[in-house]
Amino acid sequence: MRRWAGDLALGLRLAVSGRSSLTRFLLSAVGIAIGVAVLLVGASVGNIAHQHQVRDATTSFAANSDVPVDGVDPLYWSLDPTVFHGDRVERFYVHAAGENAPVPPGLDRVPAPGEQVVSPALADLLSSPEGELLTPRLSAEVIGTLPDSAVPEPGDLITYVGADASFVGSDGAVPTYGFDPTVRDEPLPPEMLVVLTVGVVVLLLPVFIFVSTSARVAGAERDRRLSALRLVGAGARQVRRISAAEAVVSALAGLVLGAGLFLFVRLFAEDIELSGRRVYREDVVPDPVLAVLIVLAVPGLAVATAQFAMRRTIIEPLGVVRYARPVRRRGWWRLALVTAGVAALLYSGSAGRGSDLWIALLVVGTALLLVGVPVLLPWLVERVVRRLSGGPSSWQLAIRRLQLDSGTAARVVGGVAVVLAGAIALQTILMTAETSLGDRGISSGKPSIEVLVSDESLIEPVVEDLSALPSVRGAYAVSDETAFVAGREDRPDLTQTYLSVMDCDAVRALAGATECTDGDVFARAGYEAPPAPGTSLEFRDYVDPVEGADVAVGPVGDEYEVTGTWTVPKARNLPESPNLRVGGTLIVTPGALGGVVLPDVRTMVHVDSGELTGDDVERIRNAVAAHEWRIYTYVLGDVSAGSARQAFTTVSSGLYGGAVFTLLVAGVSLLVLALEHIRERRRPLAVLVASGVPKAVLGRSLLWQVVLPILLGVVVAVVTGVGLAWLVVRSMNVSLAVDWLGVGVLSAGSVLLAVAVSALTLPFLRSATRLTSLRTE
Known part of the structure; x- marks a missing residue:
């Protein structure tokens, strides 16, 4: 125990003694601190969501009781x-x-x-x-x-x-009659469960990779110093213990700095907005269990990474054997890792959707595939650079450096590549899941603004109020009715026909008809076939229609009253038009109904306008605001969504915001590792400058050393991201929807991020290549 304690104490002293060691210690601690801060934010998400549910349940009328209470x-x-x-x-x-x-x-x-x-x-x-x-x-x-x-x-x-x-x-x-603040945990639909599960893995896994990469800062210099310890009598096991102690002290310092950074960012929680979402400062509290896991996992991960990095390094008293040309990397175990992830995701399709096994397989499969990105990248870079030669001096220097040590450059860009793969997968899954929830609405060549009027006496005032606006060409009342084939009570859902009743002015403005006379009936081109002329239809007023059913449509067997019957005349075909904004199979003018009594329905007032500014839309809403709850204004694109879509929007907004933040973290990690890369190679860089190599050539060489791996990383990330999305959405029984434009933007952004970080390192390159670096070595 005394020997162990002595080795650990020596490792602690070596981690912070000397200018070089202190610089390495600070870089590693800062990198780990950023990762810890992100993990603590992730550990607070559960409490943030719970407190949001508590407030929502307290104030939501959906949880209220409508049962009469005595004395209330x-x-x-x-x-x-x-x-x-x-x-x-x-x-x-x-x-x-x-x-x-x-x-x-x-x-x-x-x-x-x-x-x-x-x-x-x-x-x-x-x-x-x-x-x-x-x-x-x-x-x-x-x-x-x-x-x-x-x-x-x-x-x-x-x-x-x-x-x-x-x-x-x-x-x-x-x-x-009262309020019930009970929080009711409703199960998420499988589509949103998939998005949430994969999103958490996509956001947190790169952080762990970042932490492990930060623990390997200045690995070559650390190995040289450990070799010196061997020279003075330290054994191989002692060297590993000393190395573990150095990793622990950096991890502990990173934990303290990360906690401080988390508390500092928490002060501004209410001012930070991600994808339209904000949280209360007092809600940002990490889960105690997860906080303990972070405290234990970060040092453990740092020690495991430091020991794993020494697996192929033979540290002897006279030097480090790793300075020789490295052995070719083996690809079988890397491919086996990816294959295991694919197998887990394929098997998840046979597991019950929403079950614990299904979620576990999604998490394991997603994690293995994403881990495969930084694992495959060094092997791929090594295989590619071995076949490259020739070119300008900067290119040759970069290729030669990559041929000698491709692992360092691959690790530098690996964090960005894994974030890119996760972002592409997340974007594709979100787009596919959103498609499975249904379309947002039918687009139109004109602005679509409709006012729902529940009181028939308000139709004329609403039309007058809207027509008086300078930006409005006209306002037209349209009643949507449902008619049924007379005598068919067995399957009303198969024998119903939708009618839009409007006057000729509305037909010309909204349906695109050039000629119209009161009494005409029109059929929509390219729509479902209308009833044949002579078909007898009846209008029904259901006594107690089912909530959420179509207008005046109840289930088979519901009682109803026939308010009138109507014989379908021959209809005129309307020309196809992208501006058609009425939904009935038949468009009927009032004269064609011949006094038939229609059921009580709510009427929509359609607004016909040209191009509208945002203020014009607000003035349209204000024009009918005096009617308060008796009307509701719909504007295509910002109509209130259903509960499922609102939940999906909340989940997707949070995940998108987290993905952007994780990409920024990856950029910071890239900068930290690039600076460490220059600092570690300052002696050979200074020798090159002393030999007459221009600093501009060295700068371009460093740029090529980042651009080539990042381009290969983008290829791997795109293939992995799209493949991961396809494997995940197989269990959703929907077609894969890939936003290739978004994929291109993300890929280009990652490349630009790498180039920008390389540009930021140029000032440090100038200081590292001073001739004084040679004299002080």
Whole structure:
């Protein structure tokens, strides 16, 4: 034990003694600190998500009880969100039906008509010049500000607006008798589970690779010093213990610096926005178990890396055998690693989707494939550079250096390559998963703005308000109806026909017809075949349609009342047009119905306009804002998504932000290792300059030493990333969707990152090649 303690103490002293050792120690500690800070942020994600769920459950009406309670008056509420310059504003209309009505969390009382309580971010927006166009929609008097406990995220725009008694009988007004703050963990769909599982591996694995790479900073110089220890009598096992102690002291210093960096960044958590998401400072707390694992794993990984780096190095009293030409790297075990990852992902397809085995296979397979990138890169670089020769002096110097030691350059760019592979895989999986959730909407050659009107008496005022705007050519009311083949109650879902009822002005503006007379019927070109002329259709008013079903459509067996019957006339075909913005199989003018009584449906007012600016869109919303909850304005592209898509957007936004941050970490690691590479080779570089080699040639040589491996790394990363995405999405039963433009942008960005880092090292190259370096060696 005394000998072990002495060896460890010697390793600790050697790690920080002397200028060279101290520089190496600082580079390694800083690299590990960055990785530790990222890991601590990752360990805080669980608590951040949990606190977000707690706030969301506390304030979400979805968790409320609608069962009457004795002695409690109902609180009527309705969510009527709006969008302002791309930002969603959660607008809740509330009305207390008595003095004993429950009060939403965070409010002292239920706002009276003409009053509102807003979130801090919304209060700042309304009081700023940027919020001038939002004020007409939120014109009620602000009587208070919501506390943080009632706002899921710092930047959320939320308001509770008081409504009058007419709100109680309106569509969408829901009674509630209390609030249940219970957090309900709903299982994620398999598509999002895949995205989240793979995303965590993609984001965290490069950090561990970065930590292990930082532990190998100045490996050659360390080996030479250990050789000197052998000369004075140290044994081979003692040398390994001393090397382990040096790695431990750097790792411990990195842990302390990383914790300090994490605490410093945490101070600005509420000001940092990644992909539109922000968090509260007090929520950024690492999970205790994960924090302990990080404290134990980082030194262990540093020691294991230092010992693994010495596997082929024979440190003897008279020198380091590794200075000879290295043995050719073997590729079989590297390919076996990749093959094992492919096998795990292939087998995951037969495991139950969402099961623990399925998740474990995804994690193991993804990790093995991504680890294969930095593992394969040195072998690939070695094979390529052996076949290269000739060229300018800078090229020859670079190739010769790579032929002698390709592993160092491959390690330098390996971190960027593995991040690139993970980002490509993540981007492809996200795009494929998003496709499986359904399209966002049908694009149109014109701006698509529609106003949903729930009260028939408001149709004319809404049309007048919109038509008065200078940016609007016209506003047209369109009623979407559903008709059924008369006498077919067995399968109404197969015998229903959708009709859009509008006047001729609307037909010309929205459907592209050149001629129209009241009484005409039109069929859409390139759409499903309409019912044959003479078919008898009936309009049904279902007594209790299923929630979420199509308009006036209930399941087979539901009771309904036939409001009228209609015989389909011969329809005129509309020309194909990319600007067609109505959805019915048949477009019917009112005169064609002949007085048929239609079921009660809500009407859409379509806005016909030219090119619109962002302010024009906001003015359109403001023009009908006086009708409050009785209308809702849809603008194609910022319509509120369903819960599944909102969850997907949250997950994808977080992963995209993490991928960008991880790529920046990889860039920092690349800079640290490149600087260490120059410092380690300062003597031979100084000899070259003394021999007459221009510094510009050396600079270009260093650039080639990075560009060639990074180009090979990009090729490996693209193949690995797309292949990983294909293996993962096999279990999703959807077609692979690859954004090749995005892949190209990511690849070009990685190459530019490597070139930029090489350019940043040029000043250090100038100082490293001074002739004084030769005299002081």
